[in-house]
Amino acid sequence: TFLRPQIKITKYLLPATDGDTKTMTFLQEVVDILLAYIVESFDRETKVIDFHYPNELLQMNNWELQDEPATLDDILISCRATLKYAIKTAHPRYFNQLSTGLDMVGLAADWLTSTANTNMFTYEVAPVFVLLEYVTLKKMREIIGWPDGRGDGIFSPGGAISNMYAMLLARFKMFPEVKEKGMSSVPRLVAFTSEHSHFSIKKGAAALGIGTESVICIKADQSGKLIPADLERRILEAKQKGFVPFFVSATAGTTVYGAFDPLIAISDICKKYNIWMHVDGAWGGSLLMSRRHRWKLDGVERANSVTWNPHKMMSVPLQCSALLVREEGLMQNCNQMHACYLFQQDKHYDLSYDTGDKALQCGRHVDIFKLWLMWRAKGTIGFEAQIDKCLELSEYLYNKIKDREGYEMVFDGKPQHTNVCFWYLPPGIRYMEDKEERKKHLHKVAPVIKARMMEYGTTMVSYQPQGDKVNFFRMVISNPAATFEDIDFLIEEIERLGQDL
Amino acid sequence: TFLRPQIKITKYLLPATDGDTKTMTFLQEVVDILLAYIVESFDRETKVIDFHYPNELLQMNNWELQDEPATLDDILISCRATLKYAIKTAHPRYFNQLSTGLDMVGLAADWLTSTANTNMFTYEVAPVFVLLEYVTLKKMREIIGWPDGRGDGIFSPGGAISNMYAMLLARFKMFPEVKEKGMSSVPRLVAFTSEHSHFSIKKGAAALGIGTESVICIKADQSGKLIPADLERRILEAKQKGFVPFFVSATAGTTVYGAFDPLIAISDICKKYNIWMHVDGAWGGSLLMSRRHRWKLDGVERANSVTWNPHKMMSVPLQCSALLVREEGLMQNCNQMHACYLFQQDKHYDLSYDTGDKALQCGRHVDIFKLWLMWRAKGTIGFEAQIDKCLELSEYLYNKIKDREGYEMVFDGKPQHTNVCFWYLPPGIRYMEDKEERKKHLHKVAPVIKARMMEYGTTMVSYQPQGDKVNFFRMVISNPAATFEDIDFLIEEIERLGQDL
Structure with a gap:
């Protein structure tokens, strides 16, 4: 050296x-x-x-x-x-998270972002990045289906914060006085989301002073989709109690099952009762890029806001999460504090590009360049091909194990996203007669296999219980490096590591 | 190619x-x-x-x-x-923001972080980074002065979010039922902060459902420090109205003046009335690293929480902001949602390192490695030298212009941080007799000089009005590349670009 x-x-x-x-x-x-x-x-x-x-x-x-x-x-x-x-995380056999893989153009872009070392709050300090955010958000809104890509949006530090923004906007839209006067000025608000939705909806409600008890969990069907009739019933029930329904968060791609809530039916209900409709597409939003799969989000254009994390299914380096909002100007009104020491009103350029005051953050990390440069390198069709391939792999996995000895699927039917949820039953418990005993044993299988995977370091996949279902594997594929052979390997590895259990 | x-x-x-x-x-x-x-x-x-x-x-x-x-x-x-x-932003004459400069070790660390491309929510997916966060937060708490570095903390996406965490914790500490039941279960809460404090305190109050009107602005003296007597008066006033004071945010290094609120006097008041004391040291917290300057934060060890942004005065690449909390376990209780699909309780390692559930975010960007590697490379004494040098430069600037013809200082006395606030009066308005006319002209001087700086591209410095004071320059030095000659250049450049105004 x-x-x-x-x-x-x-x-x-x-x-x-x-x-x-x-x-x-x-x-x-x-x-x-x-x-x-x-x-x-x-x-x-x-x-x-x-x-x-x-x-x-x-x-x-x-x-x-x-x-x-x-x-x-x-x-x-x-x-x-x-x-x-x-x-x-780039390893072709790393399947542990919704965000996997490492894109080389995305990485190059992130290195450039670090080198530029600036922040997003004004055009003055991030001229190019502010414009690229503007261009990209517009493109994403066009893809959602909002006329001429109109609307608003922001890149935020992750899907949980994007969802929190949506809830904040919904509350402000209905009761703008809440900004100055707080929750004591408004009636008891209630939000609705499926029992399979992401925990960030409750986390947001706790933070925003709404309270987790005001998030009403709607029943999902066996495949994890919200049941619209239950939503309407619970809305009516809440109204009868004198509560004010202000927010419905539909999920496009649930964390565990990868289920897509029926957006059209939900939007009809939201319209009928005048409730803000949010779509949490942190995981599933990227399917909008695929002509083959975007029907799963039919109705998304009726939403008031959409969370969409390119750092998940589009494999943009962490972090890259967008909140898209249909109404223009609302974010600014909701969040701005007019700090004249940050957002001088007598500057020499068009101040509409100083977007910092619509954010909850003051400084804001530049998350846009990775997505923009990858989009440039792949084109929309490149993202589409990448997404379609991941879904093909998961269909391959599903077909491979659905009738295979020693496997049980957690829900019936072909998964809609790349989530394949299954139990592996080692031979020793495969024919256990006492169902409770079998369940107790089965609950311990996935954690042990996972621990062994990590100790051998050969692959990683997630597991969890859900409701009354004992620990099962949730395989997800967002890693562009994965191949059919890697899927075969995963199954062989599970069997190798679990057969003695 | x-x-x-x-x-x-x-x-x-x-x-x-x-x-x-x-x-x-x-x-x-x-x-x-x-x-x-x-x-x-x-x-x-x-x-x-x-x-x-x-x-x-x-x-x-x-x-x-x-x-x-x-x-x-x-x-x-x-x-x-x-x-x-x-x-x-690395340019030796870039003075526009509180975050300037580009540290080479920090940059290398950020490139490594991008390459590792993971997120902070569990030990499982970020083993080293989780440990480094643990080690670094402990070190920062030791520097604050909490016994054995005990306590809690998190790296968050910027000072505004760190301050919001603090407010959230203060509310939960006093009324834990707010998490489930929301603000309708608690009395009218009020928070206190100086009129010179950062706008994120109000932004946080708006988001958390407390409302901006419940943030009571306390008078500051002419140098920008909160007046403790006014704080106590306003607390008593609020209590008489039946409101519940729950949060005082003292500022260590205000955005514009760089003022340090008197922490000991404030902590006495907080103790007397049993109010959570937060110190927003986003800008000034780094002075704790300097034996020469840390007295400005005397009393910080009495705070319940401290915001400290290494991405500002310590020149760590954006973003790197820490919230430090004195009480252990509170963050976890306040924010956790027990999402079993993310934080499995039957994993094979010590789960106390799975810190994700104490965050508002789900995925969380790895901000720690930059700070940790820079600390390693410089040592504590290296950060100290860097900080001391910036303060020396600002003292040099202050001494240079305080009696110079054509300059007026915005507040009396030597600045406590690197903020030097001043008006430059071009010859044409220097002797204007009509004070109102002079003020009107002076208000336009800084914006024009700034616009010219940007058009020539020679340097950048911020300006803003404050209260009834017309636009003035706020020079800040956090850029380790700046020298005495660059300070001389800035003054020459202001005079060159402004003399005809």
Whole structure:
């Protein structure tokens, strides 16, 4: 290396005088580490994870912060150690989350974003990124089906915050005085969402002072779709109690089953009772990019707001979540505080591009460039092909296991998203007669297989219970690196690791 | 380049078969663009910004999203164009925001973070980053002065959200039933903060259903510090009205003046009336790292919660904001929703590292590694030296202009932070007798000089009005690249651009 290891690194890097060459050499050394990691991540011979228990990992490296500066060598060692024990989220057999995979153009764009190191609150400090957000949000609204792509929106730090924005807007739309006077000025509000919906709806209600008890959970059918008749019944029931229904959150792609709520029927009910209709498409919204699958979101254009996370099914690097809003100007009115020290009104350019005051955040990370550059590189048809392929893989998995010995599906029928939910029954419990006993055993199977997967580091997939259903695997595919062979591998691995249980 | 420009790029990159070499070549091409940009950014001969009006900029490149994929050439052109029109936030003469500069180790760490592409909600998917967050938060709490660094905390998407967390915790601490039952179950709550505090306190109150009218603004003295006697008076007044004071947000480093509220006096009042004391140290919290300046936050250890943004004064790349909380377990109780599909309770490792359920977010961007690696590289003493230098520069600026002809200081006395607030009076209005006329003219001076700075691209500094004070410059120094010569340049440039006004 270019510096003796014991030399204190930061003194020699820019902005130090004559720091150019040393800086470029240092950054190049880090990039070389990263490039090697990337290539390794895609290699099926590599472990997905080199797992260690927290207490072990704490002792495997010196992670403590010191008063004194470290050497160049120590910094490079820290980078290598951090990657050594990281999850390889790009690995073709990493299926653990709704966000998997690593797109090379997205990564390049994220490196550029870090280098530009600015924030989104005014055109003044992020001219290009502000325009790209404008262009991209408009395109996403066109895809939703709003006329001429009109409306509003924002990229927020994740789907939970996007959903919270939607609830905030719905409340403000109905009772604008809530902004100044708080919840004590409004009647008891109630929100509705399916029992299978994401926990962020309740989390939002708790934060916004609405309260989790005011989120009424609507029954879902066996495949996880909200039952519209139950929604209407519960709305009427709430109204009879004198409560004010203000928000329905339909889910397009539930977290566990990947179910799509029936948006048209829900929108009819929302219209009838004058309730804000939100579609939480954090997971399923990306299917709008697919001509083959977008019918699953029919009716989304009737929504007042839509959450759509390109960091999930479109494999944009984390984080990238959009809230799209049909009504223009509402976000601004709801959230603006007119801080004149941030949003000067006498600047020399068109102030409509200073979008910071419609956000809950002040500084806001630039999440747009990754999505924009990937869209550029793939085109809409490239995203479509990527999404269609993931759905094909999940159909392959479903067909492979639905009648296979030792498997039971958690719900009937072909999954609508890439979620395939199933139990693996090891031979020893396959024919147990006592149903309660069998259930008790089965509950422990997935956690043990998962723990073994992590210890071997061969693959990772999620499991969870749901309602009265004991632990089952939820396989999801959003990883563009996955192939049919990887699906075969997953099944073989589950059987290898679980057959003795 | 390695591919003919017309070749569709994404088909040839990983996970494509044999994509290794092509991927490394592609990423290296992008890195070369970034390295050139970095070196250029630190060059004083380069413009801080190549400014164009929004409509111009929209037409200067093809920013539209297409159905068809782009070529490799187009992707590289897009990267170059994006950087060409970006603000050079690393530039030694970029003073526009509280977050300026670009740290090379921080940048390297951010590139690694992008490459690792994971999220913070469980140990399972971010083992190293979760541990580093644990280690770093503990260190920050030690620096605050809480015994053994005990307590809690989280890295959040910016100071506004950190402040919102604090308000949420304060409300829950006093009325835990608010989580389930909402604001209708609690009496009318009121919060207190100085009239100079950040707008996020009101924004938080609006979002949380408390309402902006329930945020009572306390008078500040001429230098921007909250007046404790006025705080106590307003608390008593609120109590007499039957309201319940639940939250005081003291500011350590106000946005405009850089004032530090008297924390000890405020903590005495909070203790007396049993009110949660929050310290918004988004801007000033980093002075805790400086033995010379940390007295400005004396009493911070008495706070219940502290916001501290390393992305400001410590020059960590955006975003990096911490909320530190004195009481253990409260965040978890306040925010958890027990979503069993995310936070399985039967996993094989110590679940106390699965911190996701204490967050408002579900997925959470990894903001910790930048800070941790920089801390490693500089040591605590390196951060201290960097902070002390910025304060020296601002003292130099203050001394230079306080008696200089054509300048007036906005408040008396030496600034406590790096904020130097001043009017520049062009010769033409320097001796105007009609005070109202003079004020009217003066109000227009800063915006015109600022617009000219941006058009020439030589430097950028912020301005704003405050209360009845017309537009003035707020110079802030957080940029480690700035030198005494850059301060001299700023003054010369203001005079050059403003003398004819």
